[in-house]
Amino acid sequence: MRQSFDLFFASSNDHKYHEAKRILNNFGIDLSFFKCVLEEIQSNSLNDIAIKKAKDAFHECKKPVIIEDDGLFIESLNGFPGPYSSFVFTTIGNEGILNLLKKNRNAKFVSIITYCDKNSLRSFVGNLDGTISNSKQGNGWGYDPIFIPIKMKKTFAEISNKNELSHRYKALKKFSSWYLDK
Template sequence: MDKRKTVFFATSNIGKVEEAERTLKEYGILLLHLPMKLIEIQSDNLEEIAVFSAQKAWENQGKPLFVEDAGLFIKELNGFPGPYSSYVFKTISNEGILKLMSDKGNREAYFQSVIAFCNGKSTTTFKGEVRGEISKEIRGGHGFGFDPIFIPEEGDGRTFGEMDISEKTAISHRTKALKKFAEWIKSLDYSKFI
């Protein structure tokens, strides 16, 4: 029997699962994927969205699990697309964001990730953020979503889309949130918590 702590990740996004597996494995935590479409509320607050989704996923699955929600916040666009990033990507994609940014001088942006863990008794959140800027063109074929147009400050001038998964996970917003979550999980007497 595997003695590692196990966590369930409710998501339909395989890219997120791959990032989470890599990070949690470093902490000796086994990730089990619960493929499901999450119910999300309309809110301009990522934490509210993640908490609601985690609680609804727990109601559906009946087991301790976590969800992750992320958004791209662009300064010149007053934080848009923010918590609506997934919808905006599906509707106007990277090309649409670049068009909105075509006449903007300030290209500052940040990605934020919020993890919400729900065990049916309580919900705990963890945040991660990475600052950077929007590129002037789509660059790279790795990752997903807005990765090909986001250049992280902590990087070397490449977009997330130009980095392989190990390079991206070394500095990503999701990894930062996952590391906080993993440290917390490791500190628990998990058998009493679940």
């Protein structure tokens, strides 16, 4: 299996990097961290946001790079917060989301991994359906304490195998299949 030491994960989020590194290590890809703050354009499209970030990251590090953008889409809120999940988390947090919800708590997490080098720009999407809990449960980061994956009773923050079933795992698995065959 091919090992890569020149692939960077560009982000300001240590948690995302560590999850991606653990997941990709299982596929034989060694990921390095390019810690940076990338401009996040305002768009209703996660893909447009991810593409812009990947191009900017490659321009900065001059090496093959992946970025991850994701969103929590809540059915009863017409997909809100969606691509604005990071901003919503920093402004109203999990408590604010919980206060907005009534009966319909269906949601999905969407992750987009976008790869960029001098010749390629490619995105890979992973989705995971679930529900929003009635209260914060567990000590995870981001929305993990309130998101319950489909067919489970515990939040991402309470389960030990998140990295084997998450939206991020699904997108990274698609990416790794493509990257290792590239």
